[in-house]
Amino acid sequence: MSVSLTIEDRVARVTLNRPDRMNAVDAETEERLESVWTEIETRDDISCVVLTGSGEKAFCAGADLKGGSGSSGFDYWTVGRENGFGGLAFRRTLDVPVIARINGYALGGGSEMVLGCDIVIAVDTARFGLPEARVGRMPLDGGMVLLQRKIPFNRAMAVMLTGRQFGASEMASYGIVNEVVSAAELDAAVDRWVSDIVACAPLSLRAIKQTVNRTAHLSPAEAQALRTPALIKALKSEDAMEGVAAFREKRAPVWRGR
Structure with missing residues (x-):
């Protein structure tokens, strides 16, 4: 096969x-x-x-x-x-x-x-x-x-x-x-x-899934406090700023994955 x-x-x-x-x-x-x-x-x-x-x-x-x-x-x-x-x-x-x-x-x-x-x-x-x-x-x-x-x-x-x-x-x-x-x-x-x-930011997708996968066993407070690598990367990314800019300018965002 x-x-x-x-x-x-x-x-x-x-x-x-x-x-x-x-x-x-x-x-x-x-x-x-x-x-x-x-x-x-x-x-x-x-x-x-x-x-x-x-x-x-x-x-x-x-x-x-x-x-x-x-x-x-x-x-x-x-x-x-x-x-x-x-x-x-x-x-x-x-x-x-x-x-x-x-x-x-x-x-x-x-x-x-x-x-x-x-x-x-x-x-x-x-x-x-x-x-x-x-x-x-x-x-x-x-x-x-x-x-x-x-x-x-x-x-x-x-x-x-x-x-x-x-x-x-x-x-x-x-x-x-x-x-x-x-x-x-x-x-x-x-x-x-x-x-x-x-259509979503690729770094946001990874941050969401990584956080969900790594926090299912934790309490909500513990999960909220966990700084997963993908989450930190997404929060500090150019895409995070691009998403807000695109929303304000009423256009489709251009994701760079960085």
Whole structure:
């Protein structure tokens, strides 16, 4: 399986390319995804990431059980994945906003990757779920530790303890999905969200996400007092002055990223 990365107009598009296996992830793909996120973290010319799966059937069906996804069971667990499934589920060093473009099934690790995204746009036929318990496994790479923090406890447990699949509208009612659209509207909807994000100052975007990621465990007062590097950089930037100037002059700001 391959992962493609294209960057244009401050938008990075990451695509899982294995539609014949519902874009399931094997060990090689895990490594490739980790390298992709690391590359994006080092670049200053990216304001937004769009993550999706190729084809029309699946976003990502999780680990590749048929083709082999590396170690399993206890060995898999003990290796540890500090960033979660796909290097994304609970990554805290990626300060660029990530949009999940859900074009179909998002199961197992696929759902865990969704939990690591900031905005989720799903086609109305998409299906979500954590079916690991049905095959003698567990959602080790984000599901068990993230879902209960994002949605009400009973709903999170219903997802994990039944292994059921849930529709896009139901996941929207849970707060996991931001917008549900038809297949014909999916790209236009994603582009709208991308346009709104890219219209913002890139340093502000990074400061917001970095601060949110690094302060969730703190009290409001402690979080307010934390001086994250991205926050300080944004406050001292030329863009901070440009934004105010553009507002006063009633024109679109020209962001320099500095």
